[in-house]
Amino acid sequence: MAPPTRVKTLKINNRDVGARQDETILEAAADVGITIPTLCQLDGLSNGGACRLCLVEVKGSSRLYPACVTRVEEGMEVLTNTERLTNYRRMILELLFAERNHICAVCVSNGHCELQTLAQDLGMTHVHFPYRHPHMVVDASHERFVIDHNRCVLCTRCVRVCDEVEGAHTWDVMGRGMDARVITDLSQPWGTSDTCTSCGKCVHVCPTGALFEKGKSVAEMLKKRQFLPYLKLMREERS
């Protein structure tokens, strides 16, 4: 008989919370209706702790912890929405907006974009860093989909879903720092990719308008992600 799953008790925002020992702070918080902002995290995919939006404070430590990969611990006291955290989150968003060319007004995902929503939720009314306006390319070589690097936030959801769920590993990241960008196969036009199955999963997990379906105009691109928790659940039950 497998040992029973242990339960941990902790405090999140001064609320007593019980959680399974294998749960992350993010999951434990969600269980009791506390939302922690996330961007790279997506249920059903592995977590890299990359976007740093879900950082939380843990009492007794000066470090900040990414809630998406930090497991709950007995007696932990977590704060998810202090002023300090909100400031950091807002600045991180500002850095993203300044990094590439996010022009919400003319974006296919306007009104359905996680970046845009995050900015609104966190009260980010403007970017106080200089915009970089890099010249990015748009690859429309695929028959049905487009990648617009101007709108990519490098969350790597596309990379992970393609590798972990579709099993094609068409997407990956190349380059360092500001030069980093997602690529298909060995950095070739998407339309010429031998590995892409055109399943469209990458398009639908993309939080912004970076990946979209051809023929969609401003504000028309709605992302449908229901398939992911479903696939995950089915695979868990099968194994």
Add this chain to the structure above:
Amino acid sequence: MTKVTLATVWLDGCSGCHMSFLDMDERLLDLMEHAELVYSPLVDLKTFPDMVDVTLVEGAVSSEEDLAKIRKVREHTRILVSLGDCAVTGNVPAMRNLFGVAAITERAYQENVDLHPQVPREVIPALLPHCCPVHEVVNVDVFVPGCPPAADTIFFIVSELVAGRRPDLSGLTRFGA
């Protein structure tokens, strides 16, 4: 009681924010009970007054004229409001920054023109190397994102400012909205 003075300025934008301003419709009359519109592209005054209480700026800073204008406006304004995405982020006008002034003027005045293609040098103000949001060149007190911000949003903002309060925008508007 003296009325609060209000001005609106139009830099590099599509005038959509001014249209949205006008979309307040009859509420404009309510506003004018407490405020006086002393300068605007919508009214017939040529010079910016000595001191204005609240100035709404539409548009990004794109040309040397824009720059001179906004500096002057800032000097003569108590509360400067960046109204709409162009003023707040640079928005569509700033998309030219990806290509540079030369390429953009070439495309606009030469490539896409059939009859006497030529780059205007006298009548049109010279473009700045980079089009930027208003707060990159002068201090801005209130930011109202939106493309354009809804009339309701503008009404709320202006009413609050006229009443001497700083508006809390949370949840009211967003980039691109």
Add this chain to the structure above:
Amino acid sequence: MTPEELDEIATIERETTHQFQHRVSVCVGTGCHSAHSEEVKTALEKEVSRQGLENWCQVKGVGCRGLCASGPMVEVDTAARLYQGVTPEDAVEIVETLDTGSVPRLECPTDLPFFTRQTKIVLEHAGRIDPERIEDYIVMGGYTALLKTLTEMTPAEVIEQITTSGLRGRGGGGYPTGLKWRTVAIAAGTQKYIICNGDEGDPGAFMDRSILESDPHRILEGMAIAAYAVGADEGYVYVRAEYPLAIKRLRAAIIQAERNGLLGKNIFGTPFSFHVEIRLGAGAFVCGEETALIASIEGRRGTPRPRPPYPAEFGLWGCPTLINNVETIANIVPIVRNGGAWFAEIGTENSKGTKVFALTGRVNHTGLIEVPMGITLREIVFDIGGGIPDGRKFKAVQTGGPSGGCIPEEYLDMTVDYASLAQVGSIMGSGGMIIMDETSNMVDVARYFMEFCMTESCGKCIPCRVGTVQMHELLCRIAAGQATPHDLELLEELCDLVKQTSLCGLGQSSPNPVLSTLRYFRNEYMDQLAAKPGE
């Protein structure tokens, strides 16, 4: 290989050496190698053979002697005469004067504080053995520490010695080595790995490079001891591809050790087996971060991941993995040989042993030095380093590379140890030490390091990827005299963000050069702000 065979190799080697009347040792370490010491060595060999003196005078290549600024260095007999700045043309004269005297114009005084004030443990063989010959290493007692470990000590006893020694990680973090070993030793799992981190990337740093190039067998022996202690049977040395000489010598050393049964199956006839492979880094600075390094060895993109889990528990291929820096590993053999207590005698309360520094910048004697922990910065700069050239004034010393900070003159009498350096806003780091004089512009220094961090950011987390770019931009504006006081505020705001929220140590420490220069040289920033504040 049996203990007797090991002894025999040493005896034969000793006898061979004794047959020669003279020994001419040419430094073929990092610095001298760059100064074409191989050509000097060839010229000396030619000259010796031209005069038919092959059985009378031995010409050897040896590891780094440290005084790189004066290279190529040549030593005649043991410590009898030291020559500096030797060229191939000097070969005739050097060989002719072997018996009769010296070549005065080439002489380098051996009583310089540069030589006398150092304490060599890690570099004890540097300048004495030919790094390309295992016999040279064995004659110095090489591989006897491994023999002792395997035949006389339990793994727990080895770890005990390392813990007693007080050795802390030399790669920059300063984590207690004994504790790390113990964690890996008790971690669950039958397959464990050892990784030696030779991805030295700090600008101006060449400690690990020099160790690998001067004494590669010491690393192999240290790794084998570590493997025995934690229960690993496979090891990787991760060396950056920019170090071809280190790779060449390490490769040769592995083959020699394998041929002699000092690596491989059933070493010294014991059940212990250990294999070592080299992995080449492709030049990404971030691959020195342990989780990124592991990803790189696994063939994936070299980016860090959040810890925990730490590699000690979940490392290479998901197995418990011990990662130690080259210099840390280089300390293992002497600790095992002389005991942990001996090592703990050297240094200060919380920082034991010695530290190798690459002394560069505006100092007379640039080169590689090894000093006991607890020495003062003043001793390093003015005694060992010989002070500032051209009669200029000392301004600051930068330690810890792009993760470290600049320490001003007022702290020159501070001792060099982990805690003191951290207290003044720098870090021990891996051992880069750059001296700056009054002509150095501190904003430029900060900008230089920020540019480094910006281009070396892996791009995974947002604060480091974009924050470093924004900080660099602001530093450029300040340097160009175009910045406003508001820009300075923005810079400090970004420093805090990037430090607090970045994923890995590279990002978290990238603001350090800015923070420390702001702390001690804020006036320089203020002086360079735009004369008239912008609007």
